[in-house]
Amino acid sequence: MSYKVLIVSPHFPPINAADHQRIRMSLPYMEEFGWEAHVLTVRPDCVFGVNEPLLEKTVPQKIPVTRTGALSIEKTRRLGMSSLGWRSFPQLLAVGNRLLREQKFDLVYFSTTIFDAMVLGAIWYRRFGIPYVLDFQDPWLSDYYQNSKTARPPGGRLKYGFSQLQAKLLEPIGVSAASHIISVSPAYPKILQQRYSHLRPEQFTVLPFGAPEQDFASLPALDVQQSIFNPDDGKRHWVYVGRGGDDMALALRSLFLGIKCDRLKNPQVWDSIRLHFIGTSYAPKEHAIKTAEPIAQELGIADLVTEHPVRIPYFEAIKVLTDSSAILLIGSNDSTYTASKLYPCILARKPILAVFHQQSSVVEILRQSQAGEAITFNSNSQPEDLLGEVTTALQKLLSLPHGYIPETNWSAFKPYTAREMTRKQCEIFDQCLASQG
Numbered sequence: 001m002s003y004k005v006l007i008v009s010p011h012f013p014p015i016n017a018a019d020h021q022r023i024r025m026s027l028p029y030m031e032e033f034g035w036e037a038h039v040l041t042v043r044p045d046c047v048f049g050v051n052e053p054l055l056e057k058t059v060p061q062k063i064p065v066t067r068t069g070a071l072s073i074e075k076t077r078r079l080g081m082s083s084l085g086w087r088s089f090p091q092l093l094a095v096g097n098r099l100l101r102e103q104k105f106d107l108v109y110f111s112t113t114i115f116d117a118m119v120l121g122a123i124w125y126r127r128f129g130i131p132y133v134l135d136f137q138d139p140w141l142s143d144y145y146q147n148s149k150t151a152r153p154p155g156g157r158l159k160y161g162f163s164q165l166q167a168k169l170l171e172p173i174g175v176s177a178a179s180h181i182i183s184v185s186p187a188y189p190k191i192l193q194q195r196y197s198h199l200r201p202e203q204f205t206v207l208p209f210g211a212p213e214q215d216f217a218s219l220p221a222l223d224v225q226q227s228i229f230n231p232d233d234g235k236r237h238w239v240y241v242g243r244g245g246d247d248m249a250l251a252l253r254s255l256f257l258g259i260k261c262d263r264l265k266n267p268q269v270w271d272s273i274r275l276h277f278i279g280t281s282y283a284p285k286e287h288a289i290k291t292a293e294p295i296a297q298e299l300g301i302a303d304l305v306t307e308h309p310v311r312i313p314y315f316e317a318i319k320v321l322t323d324s325s326a327i328l329l330i331g332s333n334d335s336t337y338t339a340s341k342l343y344p345c346i347l348a349r350k351p352i353l354a355v356f357h358q359q360s361s362v363v364e365i366l367r368q369s370q371a372g373e374a375i376t377f378n379s380n381s382q383p384e385d386l387l388g389e390v391t392t393a394l395q396k397l398l399s400l401p402h403g404y405i406p407e408t409n410w411s412a413f414k415p416y417t418a419r420e421m422t423r424k425q426c427e428i429f430d431q432c433l434a435s436q437g
Contacts, residue, residue: 001034002031002034002035002036003034003035003036003106003107003429003430003433004035004036004037004038004103004104004105004106004107005030005035005036005037005038005105005106005107005108005109005429006038006040006096006099006100006105006107006108006109007023007037007038007039007040007108007109007111008040008041008092008096008108008109008110008111008112008117008120008121009023009039009040009041009110009111009112009114010041010042010047010084010085010088010092010112010114010117011041011042011047011049011084011112011114012024012039012041012042012065012067013052013055013056013058013059014044014051014052014053014054014055014056015044015047015049015050015051015052015055016049016050016051016052016055016311016313016314017049018113018137018340019111019112019113019114019137020111020112021209021212021340022111022135022137022209022210022421023039023111024055024058024059025209025210025212025214025418025421025422026210026418026421026422026425027039027059027060027063028060028214028418029418029419029422029423030422030425030426032422033422033423033426033427034426034430035426035429037063038063038064038065038066038099038103038105039063039064039065039066040066040068040092040095040096040099041065041066041067041068042067042068042069042070042084042088042091042092043067043068043069043070044067046069046070046073046084046087046088047070047084048073048084048284050311050312050313052313052314052315054222054224054313054314054315055314055315057218058214058215058218066095066099068088068091068092068094068095069088069091070084070087070088070091071086071087071088071090072087073087083114083116083163084114085114085115085116085117086116088114088117089116089117089119089120092117092120093120093123096120096124097124097127100124100127100128100130101128105130106130106131106429106433107130107131107132107133107179107429107432107433108120108121108124108130108131108132108133109132109133109135109429110132110133110134110135111135111137111182112135112137113137113138115140115167115170115171115174116166116170118134118140118170118174118175119170119173119174121134121174121177121178122173122174122176122177122178125177126177131179131432131433131436132177132178132179133178133179133180133181133182133428133429133432134174134175134178134180134181134182135181135182135183136181136182136183136184136185136188136192137184137209137340138184139188139191139336140167140170140171140174141164141167141168141171141195142164142167171195172196175192175196175199178203179203179432179435179436180203180204180205180428180431180432181199181203181204181205182204182205182206182207182425182428183204183205183206183207184206184207184208184209184338184340184361185206185336185337185338185361186206186361187335187336187359188336189201189204189206191336192204205424205428207421207424207425207428208338208340208343208361208365208416208421209340209343209421210343210416210417210418210419210420210421210422211343211344211346211347211413211416211417211418212318212343212344212347212418213347213417213418214418215314215315215318215344216318216322216344216347216348219315219318219319219322222315224315224316224318224319225316225319226312226316226317226319226320226323227316228276228278228308228312228320229274229276229320229323231323231324234272235272235273235274236272236273236274236325236326236402237274237276237323237324237325238273238274238275238276238324238325238326238327238328238353238397239275239276239277239278239320239321239324239326239327239328240275240276240277240278240292240327240328240329240330241278241279241317241320241321241341241344242278242279242280242330242341243279243280243281243282244277244280244281244290244291244292244307244309244330245280245291245332246291247332247333247334247337248291248330248331248332248333249291249295249333250333250377250381250382250383251330251331251332251333251355251356251377252291252292252295252330252355253295253299253383254355254375254377254381254383254386254387254390255328255330255353255355255390256295256296256299256301256305257299257383257384257387257390258386258387258390258391258393258394259299259301259304259394260299260300260301261387261391262391262394262395263301266398269398270304273304273398274304274306275296275304275305275306275328276306276307276308276320277292277293277305277306277307277308277309278307278308278312278317278320279308279309279310279311279312279317280292280307280308280309281309281310281311282311283309284310285310288309288310289309290307290309291307291309292305292307293305293306293307317344318344318348321344321345321348321350322348322349322350324348324350325350325351325402326350326351326352326353326397326400327345327348327350327351327352327353327372328352328353328354328355329341329342329345329352329353329354329355329356329362329366329372330354330355331354331355331356331357331360331362332357332360333357333377333379334357335357335358335359335360335379336359337357337360338360338361338362342354342362342365342366343416345371345372346366346369346371346372346408346413349405349406349408350405350406351372351373351397351400351404351406352366352371352372352373352406353372353373353375353393353394353397354366354372354373354374354375355375355376355377355386355390356374356375356376356377357376357377357378357379358376358377358378362374363376365416368409368412368413369408369409369410369412369413369416370406370407370408370409370412371406371408371409371413372406373393373396373397375389375390375393
């Protein structure tokens with residue numbers, strides 16, 4: 001017997017967005033675990049983002065996908081309400097109403113960082129009695145930037161403040177009748193239970209993103225090229241692919257300070273090293289702000305560091321990882337931050353050097369899988385406190401032979417594969433139906 005789930009994700013291929021990756025990687029396996037998926041999303045021409053047709057090839061053709069329109073971003077920007085959540089909400093509501101009336105769905109699943117869409121779960125539950133599951137990939141309502149004196153919130157404090165005011169109003173509605181809440185971080189369930197007394201511990205499951213093994217397997221056949229660096233130029237290219245930001249300044253300063261100190265002792269070794277920071281800004285090219293190069297300039301290693309703040313296509317990004325000599329993972333000083341980009345880094349089979357908060361799940365997963373080196377800090381750490389560990393790790397990385405492949409413990413990594421994560425998602429769906437009687 002199989003059940004039907006309506007998956008709501010405003011971002012979906014061909015749009016390249018991090019928040020649809022869990023869905024995209026789950027779709028090939030859902031039927032195996034007893035669930036038929038139907039995706040409700042927004043048309044790519046209505047979404048601001050990188051359009052990557054190759055991503056569509058990874059979605060099974062038999063999965064039905066319904067796409068809605070959205071209000072014009074130009075018109076809504078004048079009102080200060082140009083977010084995809086607001087622009088697409090009326091259309092998602094109307095089309096979702098029609099789908100739920102015309103077809104029999106057993107569950108609605110929201111996996112997105114377009115949090116406004118989660119309010120639809122409560123609306124549809126009251127209207128149709130269909131249980132819904134929320135997937136918190138980031139905090140919806142957060143006091144991180146409010147409590148931070150140095151970190152600049154995305155979009156600036158005024159815009160971020162308005163979005164948090166919306167979150168304060170809408171999050172209680174979104175979680176009000178949720179059957180279950182999936183979270184990528186163990187911190188989110190604690191925060192939500194403190195905020196909403198009706199939520200019980202058994203309504204939460206911590207579930208990281210799955211590892212995209214199929215994407216790496218298909219990479220050679222896709223003949224993807226990357227233009228960030230030439231892997232055959234005789235240099236050793238260390239790469240970081242992912243967002244930047246003021247909250248990552250501590251990790252970056254610690255890394256760059258270690259490089260500066262080791263370079264003073266061993267200048268010739270560093271002549272062949274180049275560091276690349278890619279996709280560090282979510283803003284369009286003309287508004288993208290560099291956050292890595294200024295710190296490198298300050299610490300005197302700017303000649304080693306190049307920052308490409310604009311995001312690149314997903315498959316080009318994993319090609320960058322596989323072409324690299326080593327991979328850097330830079331963490332936030334926010335202890336709840338967990339990086340889904342860890343899994344592609346492990347699958348790239350390159351040496352990994354991570355600088356992360358000691359409470360992040362990244363640290364434990366990296367150590368369990370033995371895929372790389374993790375240097376940890378706490379909320380009171382300063383770059384100088386990590387200098388010894390960083391320089392030791394850098395010297396170890398420099399000593400590795402060209403083409404070195406880590407001896408990863410793939411048995412320990414298996415629980416984090418896309419198939420295994422999908423199995424756990426579907427178990428949660430089953431439990432939700434069982435609890436409905």
